Amino acid sequence: METVVVVGAEDEPGYSVALALLQDGSFQVRAALRDLHSPQAHGLREAGAQTVTVHYNSLEGLQEAFVGAHTCFAATTTDFTDEDPLQSEIHQGYLIADACKQHRIKHIVFQGAHHVHRRYGFPARHMDAKACVNDYMNEIHLPKTELILPFVFESFLTTFKPKRAGPNLYKIEIPVGETAMDSISVKQVGPIVAVLLKNSCTWIGKSCLLSADKLTLDQYSAILTSHLQPRRFMDSRISLTTFVKNYKGAGGQDFGNMFEFWKKGAQKMNVALTLTLCPGTQTFTQWVSTNKDLLISALEKDPVQ
Template sequence: MAAPPTVAVFGASGNQGGSVAKALLKDGTFKVRAITRKPRKREAKELKRLGAEIVKADLDNEKSLFDALKNVYGVFLVTNYWEYMDIDREVQQGKRVADISNHLGVKHIVFSGLENVRKLTNGKLDVPHFDGKGQIEEYFRELGAPMTSVRMPDYFENFLDVFRPVKSDKGYYVLDIPMGGVPMDGMSVKDLGGVVLAILKSPENFIGKDIGLSTDKLTIEEYADVMSRHTGKTIRDSKISIKDFEELKFPGAQELAKMFQFYMSQPDRNKDLTLMLNPEAQSFEEWMSRNKNAFMNV
């Protein structure tokens, strides 16, 4: 009996890669080669305990990538613009993996991509953490590589971090998210793994496609209402404008404001397809019911 094919999972000790690695390990169809720069991290050690092969490699180091990708059937690739906030570096990292995968004959790459907003809007709007991933998608296509792009929406987990409710001077909490009443797609990053697993198991249906993911599409007021109901706190949409959001005092505020402008155009995110690929993926209501305690210190 032949050994299961191996899938190399980049960012395996992070949110997206960790979700993918765990889903593949639980299913058992594929062996998992967990790629990380930090094999001693707690998350990497846990993946090893679950049966993953842990391999140290760096997206900036070509030799380490050659070694990491030898004899694999598939690859899950995620790049991280926010680590260096350098679009050129991110694009080069993605191209490096594309070239090496192509050279080694990898049969299927699932890339965590996004739209090239600058190209789509003829330069009227640029969102570097989207645009770089869009350029990487385009490069895979130019190579003729067997790639599927999965485009994540806003993570539900962002409500615990960068978009967490803040207390107003009137005593209630507000969500400072400038969507102007337009619904925004969302999804838990933990549910990505089940989607990627399904795609890898049906390459004939998904190679060459860009798949926009979503498990819910709510206005900010609706997100706030769900959060209020589960936490017992009064949480509202602050109705902040794009201009005022740009002036918030945190790194990346202007970048995120442009992202929300793009979200207002309703980019293609397919809830029905997402749930077909991963029937266990959570709605925001379900996610809040499981994570409400994390909001107690908000």
């Protein structure tokens, strides 16, 4: 049985990918994490993964993760609180690429992204960094499949949770206007990675732009309203400027520019390809129906206006 190393297993999508590969049963999974005492590390060990520590200060910090491994899933992490988030993530990605090259990894599946700043002149550092790393992996001729993810359904539980605007009224504050937005559940990424790794000859050298659904914010709102009554949901029609001003925490401009990039229609995702790779991929309607209790719990944490 081949060993697959999952780099970035403490975050999504790495954590879900590691669990899905374990559930598939075709791989020995080695989860590479910064902290072996984290809840994620504990959960992965309980599920049957080997867990190892990684340090991104030098190539030596990745040796334990890659020695003896055959394949790899890698997702770099953006830390918007870092002094230079862009260069820090690029540095992390270059080290992962160099480790794959050194250890002759025969197939790496990498979570990439499009160049936003290069194309439009405004930065989305979490995307620009991944695009630069993907370019470097191509330059050193790694046997790679690039995965590009859209908005993930689970963001409605966390970062982009609808905001309470009155009794049983919630507004989605995402600045894409009337443009339809691609999306997928992060839980679907793992089964897709398993298919790619088991069919390397078909997928090395290709990019897979995933999507399970493509809906306007009015359509997302209607689906949420239908399943979570008596709560009602609506598009707040928020502008990019207001979104950035209201965003809590670091990276607001980057996320705003990501949505602006999507609004321009520059990211062409592929629902048909996604369904080919994972026929059981959930639509947003199915995901909301399955996760109704989680959504209600997340929404109820907001104070009444």
